[in-house]
Amino acid sequence: MKKTIVAWVVLISALVIVAVELFPITVIIFNGFKRDIDIWSKNPFYFKPTLMSYKNIFSNQDFVRSLKSSMIVASLSTIVSVIFGAMASYGLVRFNFKVNTLIVFILLMLRMVPQMTLALPFYVLFRTFNMNDNVFGLSLAHISFNLPYVVALLLPFFASIPKEFEEAAKVDGCTSMGIFWRIFLPLASAGIVVATVFAFLLSWNEFIYGLVRTESRDKTAPVAVNAFLGQYAPLWGQLSAAGTIMLLPVFAITLGLQRYIIKGLSAGGIKG
Amino acid sequence: MRYSKNTVTKRRRGASPFFLFVAPALLIVGFILIYPIVYAVALSFTDRTLLYLGTTKFVGLANYSEMLRDRNFWHSLWLQLGFIAVALPIELVIGFFVAILFNREFPLSKLLKSLLMLPVFVLPVLSGLTWRLMLQPGYGVLASFFKVLSLGPPAWLADMTYAYIAVLLQDIWRMWPFMFMIIYAGLSSMPSEYIEAAHIDGANFFQRLYYVIVPYLSPVLATAFLLRLIDALRIFSEVYVMTYGGPSNATMLLSLYINKQAFEFGRISYASTIAVFLLVVSLALSYFAVKRGMRGEAT
Numbered sequence: 001m002k003k004t005i006v007a008w009v010v011l012i013s014a015l016v017i018v019a020v021e022l023f024p025i026t027v028i029i030f031n032g033f034k035r036d037i038d039i040w041s042k043n044p045f046y047f048k049p050t051l052m053s054y055k056n057i058f059s060n061q062d063f064v065r066s067l068k069s070s071m072i073v074a075s076l077s078t079i080v081s082v083i084f085g086a087m088a089s090y091g092l093v094r095f096n097f098k099v100n101t102l103i104v105f106i107l108l109m110l111r112m113v114p115q116m117t118l119a120l121p122f123y124v125l126f127r128t129f130n131m132n133d134n135v136f137g138l139s140l141a142h143i144s145f146n147l148p149y150v151v152a153l154l155l156p157f158f159a160s161i162p163k164e165f166e167e168a169a170k171v172d173g174c175t176s177m178g179i180f181w182r183i184f185l186p187l188a189s190a191g192i193v194v195a196t197v198f199a200f201l202l203s204w205n206e207f208i209y210g211l212v213r214t215e216s217r218d219k220t221a222p223v224a225v226n227a228f229l230g231q232y233a234p235l236w237g238q239l240s241a242a243g244t245i246m247l248l249p250v251f252a253i254t255l256g257l258q259r260y261i262i263k264g265l266s267a268g269g270i271k272g
Numbered sequence: 273m274r275y276s277k278n279t280v281t282k283r284r285r286g287a288s289p290f291f292l293f294v295a296p297a298l299l300i301v302g303f304i305l306i307y308p309i310v311y312a313v314a315l316s317f318t319d320r321t322l323l324y325l326g327t328t329k330f331v332g333l334a335n336y337s338e339m340l341r342d343r344n345f346w347h348s349l350w351l352q353l354g355f356i357a358v359a360l361p362i363e364l365v366i367g368f369f370v371a372i373l374f375n376r377e378f379p380l381s382k383l384l385k386s387l388l389m390l391p392v393f394v395l396p397v398l399s400g401l402t403w404r405l406m407l408q409p410g411y412g413v414l415a416s417f418f419k420v421l422s423l424g425p426p427a428w429l430a431d432m433t434y435a436y437i438a439v440l441l442q443d444i445w446r447m448w449p450f451m452f453m454i455i456y457a458g459l460s461s462m463p464s465e466y467i468e469a470a471h472i473d474g475a476n477f478f479q480r481l482y483y484v485i486v487p488y489l490s491p492v493l494a495t496a497f498l499l500r501l502i503d504a505l506r507i508f509s510e511v512y513v514m515t516y517g518g519p520s521n522a523t524m525l526l527s528l529y530i531n532k533q534a535f536e537f538g539r540i541s542y543a544s545t546i547a548v549f550l551l552v553v554s555l556a557l558s559y560f561a562v563k564r565g566m567r568g569e570a571t
């Protein structure tokens with residue numbers, strides 16, 4: 001008897017907690033389907049669904065363009081970070097040198113560098129090299145947090161993979177690059193997938209580097225979402241619709257990869 | 273986690289394949305992390321402005337001594353420390369108790385757990401904007417709610433104290449699930465004998481908490497706290513879109529102040545000085561975090 005009461009209390013409190021946590025997210029989703037005039041009405045719960053805001057944002061060239069830029073920047077920085085991060089992690093885990101510990105230490109420390117500290121030199125340097133106005137400069141900036149992150153995530157992952165297969169391949173005369181690509185990577189594919197997905201998400205959510213080059217035509221999507229605040233009256237409906245679209249990968253990843261979330265988080269994945 | 277010691281090779285291997293694997297990453301890191309950091313440090317010793325008119329002069333420690341005399345810098349630093357001192361313990365406590373609540377089997381527990389993680393991954397900008405919307409006087413849903421409770425002024429974000437509280441609430445809402453997840457992982461690896469033994473000895477809930485659970489979890493709690501600390505030091509986006517540092521500097525946290533000095537006042541060298549200060553603090557903390565992690569005390 002006491003047991004069932006406890007079970008009910010636990011379930012109900014858990015439901016309440018989750019409802020409170022999800023409430024702001026539902027506010028955004030619902031407002032994306034409201035007209036601005038209804039958002040400004042006195043009753044926040046008035047809801048008459050419309051696709052107006054979605055139509056507006058997808059006919060807004062600036063926003064569509066920014067989605068494209070964000071996609072390109074996130075993909076580029078993720079691909080480069082995962083390839084070179086995976087290679088470095090493999091080298092650090094499989095070859096035994098005294099400098100390894102030092103390199104690992106430095107890489108792990110560098111993932112904690114505040115973005116604002118890097119945003120200043122990036123701005124000046126990219127201006128010098130005329131890179132403030134294109135996606136490549138921004139991709140480089142994103143690699144600066146994604147590469148150390150990927151290494152931090154993959155090191156423990158790689159260290160847990162047995163090396164019998166590699167040794168067998170070595171006996172058969174395979175080169176070390178061949179061993180890495182053909183033998184090791186397939187074994188480590190789960191880790192690679194997790195690193196790819198989280199690196200993409202970090203880049204997708206990033207705001208600071210996108211912001212400091214706002215004069216650029218290639219805005220990223222988070223900057224474009226913020227731009228819906230406008231100069232005079234905020235376009236909350238379009239802002240919410242755009243925000244909801246930005247959330248789609250977040251939903252897919254959080255719900256799809258829940259097994260790996262702890263690994264992703266403890267590698268230092270959260271960015272302000 | 274022993275990264276290097278578990279790979280004792282019988283034959284000495286040449287250095288070449290090692291560098292083949294590691295060198296590209298090191299090159300990239302040198303190019304886009306080390307060099308910009310050195311550049312920022314160098315900027316902090318000059319009088320360079322954003323527009324870069326005329327020549328750049330070496331000014332020695334002038335920017336640093338200005339920083340120490342800058343009341344706005346100290347104001348931002350105190351806001352930052354206050355933010356950390358209030359938000360983090362609350363996040364830790366909520367995360368801890370919710371982890372204990374979830375540390376049992378009940379229907380839907382798996383689904384609810386992953387739903388709880390959503391706020392952590394919501395883009396910081398969107399989180400800040402959502403709170404801004406919810407707090408709009410007249411039509412924001414939270415503003416209406418606080419009005420019914422007659423809690424605070426009608427426009428929270430226009431009030432110096434309440435804007436700061438709003439920034440704290442936003443962060444607590446978003447980040448306690450991070451603490452929850454790490455503590456939950458630590459808790460579920462705890463051998464059940466510990467609790468059973470305490471039960472047999474007749475310990476009540478609070479005694480079990482104090483004598484068994486907290487001591488067992490303390491390394492996990494320390495790691496979670498340290499990670500969040502480094503993260504909270506560099507908070508920017510959420511606050512930038514929520515309040516832009518205002519009203520009248522009431523939420524001007526360090527990164528916002530750096531951004532303002534650099535891109536509003538154009539004083540990139542002075543902004544770099546504060547940025548270097550922030551960097552040194554962050555790296556000092558991350559030194560401890562990494563050391564703990566490499567000793568295997570991380571989650």
